[in-house]
Amino acid sequence: MPTVKDFQTIFRFLYAQLDGRYVYKGKFEDDALAILRGIHYPYVGNISKSHIYSAGSMATWPGLLAMLLWLVELIECVGLMNPSRDSSELKDSSQFVDRVFFDYLAMAYPVWLDSGEEPSDLEAILAQQFEQKNASLIQESSDIERRLANAKAELSALQSNESPLVQLERERVELITDKEKFETYIQRLESMQQRMADHVGNQRQQQDAAQVEQMGLERERSEVQAIVDAQQINPEDVDRMNSERNQLHDTLRGVQDRVKDVVKVVWDREMKLQRVLDDVESLAQDYASRAHKLGLVGSRKNEHIEIDIELTIDTHTDDRHRITSVDLRRDVRPALTRALDAFASELHATQSAVLEARESMDQLTESRIELEERVEDMDKAARRHNQHYLDLRDSIVAETRAATKQIEQLEADITAMRRDIAQGELQSKAALAHADAEWESVQRGCRLRRAEIDEDVVSVLEDVVQMKTHAEARLRELLQLATADASA
Known part of the structure; x- marks a missing residue:
């Protein structure tokens, strides 16, 4: 709910869209009611000065808001009836010439009726409009030529360089190859992880067995110690047993050292064997990848090469002849x-x-x-x-x-x-005298009659054009008669 000042500002702004030269002379309430009567607001009788005094109250604001909405719709209607005459908005219109000449006639005809002379400044405005149109067309042609040159340069650059589709296809093939390599490497890591897990399991089993064996030896030692404690021995037997024990300890240490050396040798050989097996698997995967790319195996088999040798590696077999699925010298080498x-x-x-x-x-x-x-x-x-x-x-x-x-x-x-046609002029003078008597009433309704006057101007222009056409036809007939008389 706006204040009275806000309502006045809104009303002044909206009516300025219809008549920007209107000057508010008296009180705003009187001028607003006079304007609403002049533009024939259908519900002006429901609006009074008291309503405008209290514009923001709950009782009066709905009616004033409806009046403002009606003003907005009237402004939109007038905008559709009188579009902008800016040549820049009509530069792409096929009716540019008709619109410009219509505006020229609409402005020139009242001046000609008053003075009887053709206004030279209107001709300058008409020429300026056509010059602006020509300049815009030249600018548009320059823009089109510039875009054409840019398009030709871009086409030449595209034709001189490699096609982006070929580059992307090559990158796609490389990415697919890298993906296959990574998948193969992941499979190798998974197989190595499984082998290491099996080895760790075997080591744990051996450790558990060693612990069980150690517990049994501990029990046997306890039993032997109990037997020894129960026996009665002399010092010579003790010395002899100590010397035998020392010999047994020396022998045990020697055996343990030899066992450690054997275990180390076995471990080194297992590591060398594992590295060899990894190299063999890597070579086999490399062979499979390249054979697949060359179309030697798989679904992409080359139809011009009658070779289909798929190589697989079994690193868990004990027979060295069964490590590869095919014989490399007898089958693979001749095929390659x-x-x-x-x-x-x-x-x-x-x-x-x-x-x-x-x-x-x-x-x-x-x-x-x-x-x-x-x-x-x-x-x-x-x-x-x-x-x-x-x-x-x-x-x-x-x-x-x-x-x-x-x-x-x-x-x-x-x-x-x-x-x-003097008689018509006398009648027109009489009508003019009668119109002078009604001048005050016409002045009050001048804004309402503006649209009707525009229609009258258009009809008068059409009558003038028809009259001009009729005069031209009569002049042609007179010219033909004069020519016929001259020839006779």
Whole structure:
């Protein structure tokens, strides 16, 4: 709910969209009611000065808000009836010429009725509008030519460089290869993890067995110690047993050292064997990857190479002849030799195709150069046509000026014809006297009648055009009669 000042500001702003030159002379309430009556607001009787005094109250604000909404809709309607005459908004309109000439006639006709002369400043405005239109067309043509040059440069750059699709396809193949390598490496790590887990399990089992054996030895030692404690021995037996024990300790240490050396040798041999097996698996995976890429195995098998040897490695077998699924010297080497010969023949065929493609590319380059020359010739022809258009436009303007002079002569004849209808003029004077008596009432409703006056102006213009056409026809008939009389 706005204040009274806010309501006045809103109302002034909205009515300024309809009549920006209106001056508020008296109180705002009186002027607002007079404006609403002048524009024929249908519910002006429901609005009083007290309502405007208390614009923000709950009782009066809904009615005033509806009145403001009606004003907004009226402004939108007037905006649709009287669109902007800015030439920049009509630069892409096919009705630009008709609109400009209509505006020119609408402004020139009242001036001509008052003075009887053609206003020169309106002709300057008309010429300026056409010059602005021409400048915008020239600017648009320059922009199109610049975009065409940029497009040609971009096309040349795309044709000179490698296709982005080929680059992306190559990158995709490389990424797929890297993915396959990583998957193979992950599988190797998983297999190594499984082997290490099995080895750790075996070590734990051996440790558990050693602990069980140690506990049994501890029990046996306790039993032997109990037996020894129960026996009665002499010092000579003790010395003899100590010497035997020392000998046994020395022998045990020697055996333990030899066991450690054997375990170390076995561990070194197992590590060397594991490294060899890893290298063999890596070579087998490399072979499988390259054979798959070359189409020797798998779903992508090359139809020109009759080879299908898929190599698998079994590192858990005890027979060295069964580590590989096929014999490398007897089966794989001859097959790879045949594949090498087949790929060599394909390489020669591919090189021949590349030479043919280069020849075709040279022919296409020559064709492109010819097409560019044709495009350049067409650009020159377009410039010639543009110059011819400018010349035609100048000639049309000159003819228009000549036609304007002829129209002025015809309008002078129409003025002479008006002097012949004196009785009509007397009636018009009587009507004018009657109109003077009603001047005050017409002045109050002038804003309401503005739209009707516009329609009357359009109809009068149509009548004038019809009258001009009729006068031209009569003048032609008079000219024909005069020619016929002269020839007779």
